[in-house]
Amino acid sequence: MKMVKNREIIYSDLKYPEDFIDKIICGDCLDLIKLIPNNSIDIVLTDPPYGLKKEVISGDADLNLFYKILSECDRVLKDNSFFITFFSTKFLPCLFVNNPFNYFWQIVLYCPEGRVRSPIGYTKFMSCFIFKKGEPKIICWNKDIFVDTPGRMVEPDEGYIDHPTPKPKHFIKEILKMFTKDNDLILDPFIGSGSTAVACLQLNRKFIGFEIEEKYYKIALERVQWALRPALKESGKTIKIGR
Ligand SMILES: C[S@@+](CC[C@H](N)C(=O)[O-])C[C@H]1O[C@@H](n2cnc3c(N)ncnc32)[C@H](O)[C@@H]1O
Numbered sequence: 001m002k003m004v005k006n007r008e009i010i011y012s013d014l015k016y017p018e019d020f021i022d023k024i025i026c027g028d029c030l031d032l033i034k035l036i037p038n039n040s041i042d043i044v045l046t047d048p049p050y051g052l053k054k055e056v057i058s059g060d061a062d063l064n065l066f067y068k069i070l071s072e073c074d075r076v077l078k079d080n081s082f083f084i085t086f087f088s089t090k091f092l093p094c095l096f097v098n099n100p101f102n103y104f105w106q107i108v109l110y111c112p113e114g115r116v117r118s119p120i121g122y123t124k125f126m127s128c129f130i131f132k133k134g135e136p137k138i139i140c141w142n143k144d145i146f147v148d149t150p151g152r153m154v155e156p157d158e159g160y161i162d163h164p165t166p167k168p169k170h171f172i173k174e175i176l177k178m179f180t181k182d183n184d185l186i187l188d189p190f191i192g193s194g195s196t197a198v199a200c201l202q203l204n205r206k207f208i209g210f211e212i213e214e215k216y217y218k219i220a221l222e223r224v225q226w227a228l229r230p231a232l233k234e235s236g237k238t239i240k241i242g243r
Pocket residue numbers: 027028029030046047048049057058059065163165166167168189190191192193194195196210211212213216
C-alpha cells in the first residue's frame with residue numbers, strides 16, 4: 001500500500017524527457033511507459049519476466065505482463081527501429097503470438113557453465129530475439145553467437161550482482177553496437193540490476209530504465225554510479241540517476 005502511494009506521487013510529478021532520459025525509475029513499467037510520447041525511442045532492449053513462475057521475479061506468473069508491454073513498446077518506438085528481447089526457450093512459440101513486430105534474427109549467448117534444467121538435461125544457452133518495426137538498418141555487422149563470462153551472476157569488473165537473473169553487460173554491449181549509434185535512446189522497461197543502463201553509459205548511448213522492485217532498483221542505481229565514476233571524476237560533478 002505504501003509503495004502504491006509513493007508511486008502515485010512519483011507518476012504525477014514525472015515530466016518527459018527531463019525525468020526519464022538517463023534515469024532509472026522505480027515503478028510499474030505499464031504505468032510509466034504511458035508517460036513516454038509516441039515515436040520517441042530508438043530501440044527497446046529488454047529482458048522481461050518470462051512466465052517461468054520464479055517467485056523472486058515480479059510478474060513472472062504468466063506472460064500477460066509481456067503482452068501488455070509489447071503494444072506500448074510499439075507505440076513509443078520510432079518508425080524503422082528494433083525491438084530486442086531475451087526470451088525463454090520453453091515458451092518460445094508464445095513470443096510470436098499477438099506480436100506487432102516482424103521477426104528479424106536470433107542472437108545466442110553460449111553459457112558453458114549453464115546449470116538450468118531443461119527437458120533434455122541442462123540448457124547451455126540463452127537467446128535474444130531481434131524484431132523489426134518497419135525496415136531498420138543494422139549499424140555494425142557482427143556475428144550471432146557470443147560466450148558468457150565465467151562465474152555465475154558475476155561481472156569480471158564489478159563482482160557479484162545481487163539479482164536472480166542479471167544479463168552480462170559484455171553481451172548487451174555487443175548487441176547495442178550492432179543495432180544502435182552513439183546518443184541513441186534505449187528503453188528497458190524491465191531493467192532489473194541495471195545491466196542495460198551500465199552498457200549504455202559505457203557506449204555513450206542514452207537510456208530509460210524501469211524497475212518495480214525497490215531492492216533491484218537500488219542495485220541498478222549503485223551500478224550506474226559505478227559506471228559513471230570515470231566521467232564524474234573528470235568533471236568534478238554529481239549526477240542524479242534515480243527518481
Ligand atoms: C529478467 S529480470 C531483468 C534482469 C536484467 N536484465 C538484469 O540484467 O539485471 C526482469 C525484471 O523485471 C522486473 N519487473 C517485473 N515486473 C515489472 C513491472 N511491472 N515494471 C517494472 N519492472 C518489472 C523484475 O523485478 C525483474 O527485476
